[in-house]
Amino acid sequence: MLEIKNLTVNYGGVVALNQANLEVRAGEIVTLIGANGAGKSTLLRAVSRIVTARGGQLTYDGHDLNRLRPDEVVHMGVAHVPEGRRVLARQTVQDNLALGAYVRSDTRAIAADMQRQFEVFPRLAERRNQLAGLLSGGEQQMLAIARALMSRPKLLLLDEPSLGLAPLIVKDIFRIIGELHRQGVTILLVEQNARLALETADRGYVLEAGEIVLSGPASDLIEDARVQQAYLG
């Protein structure tokens, strides 16, 4: 579904990604783990075209993503839940969700989908008229995910959904990620919480200083000595 070949991204002189290769097949959860500054967010941003790749191929469903604008990528069914949630703080929960459906025009189905999000995330239903900025961190993360789902994505890019959240909330969010997966959404999950990510994912990649150093089935990576030492310690 998504194929990344020799992806290189620079910020000024800094090489954030160097010749990275990664593949996501339809129906999979693939996780990308790595330390701070390894280049994980950069990879997601390159896919959603928020940053421009220096080199390499980005292919999604046979289309060359490098030729598209960020909004066109969303139209193709790729939704990015950015690091730090980025909900619109001064808008209500409901308005944020409505914005997620921006690329769609099927009003009825949108209303039904919003109802669906409220079923999946009951905490959001209770707070639908509240300003998003007043939500707790966990609720904002749920809103960010729900907003992305409102575009009916085929591929969901999740950037550190566990960031800064209490363990109980993290568990809740990962339960929902698993549920989405069972419903057929393909997911590329970026995480620092390597154990949880590998337990949830089908396959995993390890990124170190801009380079993919390991990859394989998630169950193998959990057992890998290097991964255990560096990330599961």
Next chain:
Amino acid sequence: MVAMVLAATLALSLYLPLMSGQLSLATPGFYAIGGYVAAILSTKVIHVTGPYPIPLILGEMILAGAGCGVLAVLIGVPALRLRGVYLALATIAFVEIVRVLSLTVEFTGGAIGIFNIPQPFVTANGIEYLLIALPMLICAALFVYRLERIGVGRALVAIREDELAADAVGINPTRYKVLSFAMGAMLAGAVGALSAHFLNTWNARQGTFDASIAVLAFVLIGGSRSFVGPIVGAMVLTALPEGLRAVAGIGELPVWLATLLRDGRVIIYGLLIVICTLNFPQGLIAPRQPVRKAVKSS
């Protein structure tokens, strides 16, 4: 009265790009261009005897608006890559360029400007201009009101609040920034065309840095989060100098104070901006907040 209505419409023209978070001070530049379009057409191209027909004025306004819109798209595509203060500076530069050009080239009448712009009405104070200005303001306000409630308006607000989030939900920020900038320019151009007739003369002093600050003051003092704010701000601040002048004329005041009241419009606006931003950060007209439930402590 007419001046107040025109000022309110100009304030809306600055509010439009602000809807997408773009602080553009280009309004007086487009206003000046719009005025020259009308002034040149009505004095040099079209010759009518008797009162000047109103449909021709409307035609000039449409032409000026369209011209400014096209120009805005040409300028906007590169300029709107700039953000915040840098965009403000670039648009001030644009206003300066328009001013200097109009001083230099010949068909704008150079430093003297263009005189005897034909009048459609016979009375001296021009109160009948309200017949055109007021419907224009109402149309513009209704347009902005509608705009805020449809998808385009939501896209503009999303860009203002968080451009990356807008990207993530599939909005093309560049397109909407240019669109809101061009809509503001069209409005400013149309106001300029009407003002040229109303003022009877048009020259390079119409579009200056002072004017940029004045229009910005309208919006900041009135409130930049709802379209009512700029309208109210513009009306109050346009009426203000007249009021101050009246106060200055009372006599008994020290000379410096009277002079300040009479001529220190920009200084007083500046002070008002500072005072208002400190005391009413949202402007005098703050938007209605959505209903919010009590914040639960978790």
